[in-house]
Amino acid sequence: MQKDDSDNAGSVHLRPGAIYLVKERKPSLSYRLFEKAVGSGLPGLCVTRQHPTRLKEDLNIPNTKLLWLSQTPGKGHHNPTDIGALATLISSFIEKYRKSVCLIDGLEYLVINNGFQQVLKFTELINEQVMQSESMIFIPISQNAFSDKEMALLERNVEAMEGTAAQAKGADKEIMELMDKYRT
Numbered sequence: 251m252q253k254d255d256s257d258n259a260g261s262v263h264l265r266p267g268a269i270y271l272v273k274e275r276k277p278s279l280s281y282r283l284f285e286k287a288v289g290s291g292l293p294g295l296c297v298t299r300q301h302p303t304r305l306k307e308d309l310n311i312p313n314t315k316l317l318w319l320s321q322t323p324g325k326g327h328h329n330p331t332d333i334g335a336l337a338t339l340i341s342s343f344i345e346k347y348r349k350s351v352c353l354i355d356g357l358e359y360l361v362i363n364n365g366f367q368q369v370l371k372f373t374e375l376i377n378e379q380v381m382q383s384e385s386m387i388f389i390p391i392s393q394n395a396f397s398d399k400e401m402a403l404l405e406r407n408v409e410a411m412e413g414t415a416a417q418a419k420g421a422d423k424e425i426m427e428l429m430d431k432y433r434t
Contacts, residue, residue: 266349266384269377271405274413277355277390284388285309287351295343297336299356302326315343319356330356330363333372340387341379352380352387358395366396370403377407 264270264283272280288294294314298305302316317339319330328336340352354376361369373389380387390413393401 264386266386267381269373269380269387269389269408271408271410272388272390272413273393273410274390275392275394277413279413280353280355280388280390281309284351284353285311287386288312288314293343293347293350295340295350295352297328297340297352297354297356299359319359330360333360333364333368336360337372337375340376344379344383344385348383348385350383350385352385354387354389357389357391361395366400370400373404374407 270283272283274280284294284296288311291313294311295317296305296311296314297317297319299319302318305311305316316326317328317336318326320327321329323329328339330336340354343352344350357369357373360372364372376387389408391404396404
């Protein structure tokens with residue numbers, strides 16, 4: 251990720267057409283970035299392990315399609331073992347809304363259900379789609395859930411950032427500046 255030395259430590263430079271791998275134990279920065287982007291008018295897609303009812307109570311996310319990664323069948327649920335259909339769904343959303351934001355919370359859960367290689371292929375496929383658009387994807391991950399080799403492979407073609415308080419402060423400013431560019 252590009253950093254400007256004149257900025258505060260922890261500043262982040264968001265740009266459209268990128269996946270942001272946010273290293274954080276709990277996905278607070280990722281949800282904050284997603285909420286700000288959706289609140290600025292971007293259509294949102296949230297793939298999550300958290301129950302959609304709880305998310306709707308905790309976040310202000312209008313214009314958002316919620317998909318719950320769950321083995322339990324139901325409306326708005328997505329089976330985590332059907333990773334190909336999930337990739338197609340995300341790609342279709344990005345194609346439909348060239349300027350959009352997605353959050354994929356549950357990468358570790360996808361690895362448990364599909365294996366690391368399949369999830370790596372999934373992220374590469376999604377990355378190819380998002381690079382051709384003006385959309386952004388935030389993927390929170392717990393760094394401790396992956397080996398050094400796996401982290402290196404995941405980070406290879408995406409933007410990696412630490413989910414720290416300093417990053418959150420810098421990200422607020424960056425997301426608002428980026429949203430201003432989207433509106434013009």
